[in-house]
Amino acid sequence: MTLRIDSSTFDVPFEWYIYHLPPGISTTQSDFSNLAELLQSCADLSRIRLPKKFQDYEQKAITYPERKYIGAPKSVLECLDVTDYLVLKDREAAIRPSEIRGGPIDALIVFATQASGSLLYQEAFLSTYRTFTSSHDLLQKLTHRYVYMALSSEPASQKAARLTFSVIVRVVDELCTVEINKELVAIVTNFVYRLIRDGNFQLARLLRTRLIERIESSAVVRQPTVYMDRLKKGETLLDFRSATIAQQLTLLDQRLFQAIEPAELLWWAEAQDEKRCPNLVAFTEQFNKMSYWVRTVVLTPKEHKERERYMNKFVKIMKQLRRLGNFNAYLAILSALDSGPVRRLEWGKMATEQLKEHAVIMDSSGSFKIYRTALVETAPPCIPYVGLVLQDLTFVHVGNVNYLHAEAVKGRTDLLNFGKRWQQFAILDSIRKLKRWNYSFTRDDRIIAAFKCFTSLTEDETWELSEMIKPRQRRNP
């Protein structure tokens, strides 16, 4: 059942977040299933409408509005409506989210707080703002806007303040572990004090609670301890059913997958900075570990018969993983069974044929069309192969300019290319959706103990082992 977006879907009042969104949940319930369609129209850059107004000076980060003489020019952050600053698709109809093509950073920030904006734009903004500003700076600007808007008792201004507040709550809710530092906490707590001073106890308490919850829940996810003694003596992987093994592998993967923050994916595509992406790194490590572990388990037995038994077992487990929609573990095992050291040895007809059948999923032609189709056709819950997500985000990052080309926008160089952000959002949104699903298996420590913490040989060692089993034939050039 697909949910199409019509205007009634995205005009959810922003206040909704404050009262209806459980704390710590960084997702909305809306499903942008026709996102691709919306983005289509965005790709066509032939006709754009240029801003009617331009920002005159570089906006400095101001914590609170200064006292200004009456009639002083307002900054963009203090405008009720910033639509005129934005680059839109050239159409006179009412603004639709995909029509935002770009604009100065501050205008894009304010537009995310405007009722005339849309939920879809707001989502795209909140998912991607880290590519052009930091959470720290964003919070500084949003609190500035709130305080300014709250000063006036006019209904329009009051409404703007409320909407801004709800965005602040969203930003705080979705802060990443690496972003939570002294300076950032200071901005939020100062703002909380300000709210208290103004008598807004309810809002103050709400924001404070959310911040504390965020700080407490932001520890990096580690796999729980494995109790090796649960395994009976002499018990091995072969003693368990392939389906249950696949379920346990999937449970382990799910924990790590759900811990990945969308921002980590963006940061990785930009700079591959391991420190900023701890959960992503842990998930990738698990993929490699599992793959090398499978090679080790298959190659280690001295007897050919025993090796064959493990080979066949893993083929079965792999098939179960595919059935469960766990593409991460599926590809990890497939890459192991299809790796140089393993595939060069002789295996039974069954294993060889099935392996060949499954290996097409890694075919890279048509930009990994086979894999992409398989993923789309798999009903959730499923765990995607995140490597390809990182590749897509890397290419979106490198292949699209950050700022609109000056020649297209009257020589301005400060207009951010929001088309790039729409693309990033489309990718992140698909991950966000998959993260919401849960597998309903129960953890079985006995089976997990049989994984032996995925202890494995190095790549070189597996090659050595493989060449010991079957010496390499010398090539005659």
Added chain:
Amino acid sequence: MRRFWSWLKINVFWVFDLCCPSEKSDLNSKDTDVESTMSAGGKKSTTATPNAASLVHKVIMVGSGGVGKSALTLQFMYDEFVEEYEPTKADSYRKKVVLDGEECSIDILDTAGQEDYSAIRDNYYRSGEGFICVFSITDADSFDATNEFREQILRVKNNDTSVPIVLVGNKGDLADSRVISLAQAQARAEQWNAHYVETSAKTHNNVDRVFYDLMREIKRRKVGFVPSNSTNPERGEKKKKGLKKACTII
């Protein structure tokens, strides 16, 4: 249980889809290319694909993260200005080119971003006919890593040292922060019996050269292995090759 059946249905369709003729034409042409490199006899390749336009050269970009691989790929794929680049589109990494007067296609596999998924590399490399091994002249670690990448390629290719590889030092525009000297890089290329080219994805310097050089070498290997069938242009190509060992300084 129900889920299982729906899954089965999807899978059956999926497999069916693969076998359906409309899809197959593309896969087919690729298969024959791979075969032609595999079978050293190679007679089949010249008879099966007389039309050079259907010839696809499969190139794989390797190198550490952050050396500008993806920028090189994009520069080559879209030399003119692209407004909006969508990597998920099916034709994103294939381009028709004219190589020495003959039409052919290049298929580039650039898994930039996936570098840390080291376990899956083997599987990607296997389909490659030629490799572009990139490092940044401003990053010594990335230069060190090139040896490992080459080793891995050779291992997958059954230690066939004649696999076409081009060593590429990128970020030539950042000469001020250079840490890998031209001589160092040249020495390594010589050791590998490969070419060394310095590029700048930023200024588009030498980018096309890298890809065309490699394609020529791949083509020579594909077609040139047939002694009786080799055509004249191919021989001329071989002569040229000898001269091209020299490196390019930007």
